[in-house]
Amino acid sequence: xxxxxxxxxxxxxxxxxxxxxxxxxxxxxxxxxxxxxxxxxxxxxxxxxxxxxxxxxxxxxxxxxxxxxxxxxxxxxxxxxxxxxxxxxxxxxxxxxxxxxxxxxxxxxxxxxxxxxxxxxxxxxxxxxxxxxxxxxxxxxxxxxxxxxxxxxxxxxxxxxxxxxxxxxxxxxxxxxxxxxxxxxxxxxxxxxxxxxxxxxxxxxxxxxxxxxxxxxxxxxxxxxxxxxxxxxxxxxxxxxxxxxxxxxxxxxxxxxxxxxxxxxxxxxxxxxxxxxxxxxxxxxxxxxxxxxxxxxxxxxxxxxxxxxxxxxxxxxxxxxxxxxxxxxxxxxxxxxxxxxxxxxxxxxxxxxxxxxxxxxxxxxxxxxxxxxxxxxxxxxxxxxxxxxxxxxxxxxxxxxxxxxxxxxxxxx
Ligand SMILES: [Zn+2]
Numbered sequence: 001x002x003x004x005x006x007x008x009x010x011x012x013x014x015x016x017x018x019x020x021x022x023x024x025x026x027x028x029x030x031x032x033x034x035x036x037x038x039x040x041x042x043x044x045x046x047x048x049x050x051x052x053x054x055x056x057x058x059x060x061x062x063x064x065x066x067x068x069x070x071x072x073x074x075x076x077x078x079x080x081x082x083x084x085x086x087x088x089x090x091x092x093x094x095x096x097x098x099x100x101x102x103x104x105x106x107x108x109x110x111x112x113x114x115x116x117x118x119x120x121x122x123x124x125x126x127x128x129x130x131x132x133x134x135x136x137x138x139x140x141x142x143x144x145x146x147x148x149x150x151x152x153x154x155x156x157x158x159x160x161x162x163x164x165x166x167x168x169x170x171x172x173x174x175x176x177x178x179x180x181x182x183x184x185x186x187x188x189x190x191x192x193x194x195x196x197x198x199x200x201x202x203x204x205x206x207x208x209x210x211x212x213x214x215x216x217x218x219x220x221x222x223x224x225x226x227x228x229x230x231x232x233x234x235x236x237x238x239x240x241x242x243x244x245x246x247x248x249x250x251x252x253x254x255x256x257x258x259x260x261x262x263x264x265x266x267x268x269x270x271x272x273x274x275x276x277x278x279x280x281x282x283x284x285x286x287x288x289x290x291x292x293x294x295x296x297x298x299x300x301x302x303x304x305x306x307x308x309x310x311x312x313x314x315x316x317x318x319x320x321x322x323x324x325x326x327x328x329x330x331x332x333x334x335x336x337x338x339x340x341x342x343x344x345x346x347x348x349x350x351x352x353x354x355x356x357x358x359x360x361x362x363x364x365x366x367x368x369x370x371x372x373x374x375x376x377x378x379x380x381x382x383x384x385x386x387x388x389x390x391x392x393x394x395x396x397x398x399x400x401x402x403x404x405x406x407x408x409x410x411x412x413x
Contacts, residue, residue, distance in 0.1 A: 008065060011061070012059060012184055013239075016057065023291075025334050028334070029329075031223060032221075036354075047064055049064070049221070049222065055288060057231060058286045060208050093124075097122070103196065103200050104122070104125070107167065109169040110131050111177055112180070115138050116141075119131050119147045120146075133150075150162075168197075168199065170200070172199065173202050185236075185239070191240075197263060198262075200261070200267075202261075203258070203261075204259075206228070207257045210255025212294050213283075214255065218334070229286075230257065245261065301335075319377040320342065320345065324346075324362075327382075332381070337360060346364070346369055347365075347366075375401060378393070380406075
């Protein structure tokens with residue numbers, strides 16, 4: 001199994017080396033490889049989880065790359081199971097349709113379309129849509145829901161085939177997927193090829209500025225290869241003769257940026273681009289020492305969280321988790337929290353229920369399980385949804401249950 005690990009030496013975007021390490025979370029099982037059963041004779045493969053930074057284009061990135069087929073063949077994350085994400089994409093589709101009506105009338109292509117969470121909204125607004133997603137199981141679900149979806153990895157070659165069959169795309173979207181690839185240049189040259197001459201490429205990526213500011217070290221996992229600020233994105237677009245003409249901050253996944261790009265000289269470049277670039281420079285995102293400082297964060301969170309939970313356990317309290325997300329698996333593994341501390345963890349996604357968290361082996365149940373086996377403490381691993389979770393499960397408070405939010409600083413509510 002270890003054979004499927006590739007070690008890169010150069011920056012994924014600009015090719016600069018050597019890259020400098022700033023974060024080391026030890027060895028970790030793959031965050032989305034939920035276990036159907038526990039088999040002590042077959043230990044799961046674990047891979048180094050380390051983040052490096054490029055001193056030239058400032059892209060933060062993993063250098064230990066797990067074979068993408070192993071990561072994405074079966075994917076347990078169905079975007080539509082998250083109501084917040086569904087609402088976000090509904091707004092996204094409406095906003096893009098209003099701002100770029102001519103482009104939206106042409107084909108809308110979504111790279112990493114998951115179960116069609118975004119495209120179903122574009123379709124309702126009257127667009128012709130096409131999804132692309134390498135995870136066969138999610139692509140099938142999208143197909144069943146009436147969203148035409150090609151089960152493949154998007155690259156230049158596929159772009160040529162799609163162009164021949166469907167013509168150019170007026171809008172190309174890619175949300176939360178560009179962080180998950182080490183094939184960036186191949187993807188961007190495909191986008192350049194397939195995008196209509198007046199077309200718009202809109203994408204959202206998790207913002208490294210928020211990761212550092214909000215201490216989100218748990219957002220590090222093997223699927224998450226790139227951690228973007230605007231600077232490396234501008235370099236990447238320029239290498240493919242494209243321009244970013246607008247950028248916005250959005251709330252998704254604890255803080256992301258939405259970038260609007262096109263062929264050169266199609267849209268005037270808005271002041272937002274320079275403004276964010278200057279702002280992140282001031283924040284130190286183009287300086288290695290800022291990243292280096294962040295390397296102390298995980299240790300502190302681990303120390304405080306394990307001390308608190310062990311104290312509760314000694315008092316005989318039952319502890320449940322909420323949200324078996326990828327970041328939850330990183331946090332659990334790094335803090336070495338297993339079923340001895342966390343009795344069970346609940347998650348909305350039926351595809352995860354009945355399984356065990358990778359590496360930490362905690363049983364995953366449906367949220368209704370909380371009623372059958374009422375805990376004393378609920379640790380919210382999906383902390384970006386903490387408010388809506390506490391609202392949905394407000395009955396727990398009446399039972400005297402305490403919520404623990406682990407990130408950015410431990411909060412007991
Ligand atoms: Zn670079």
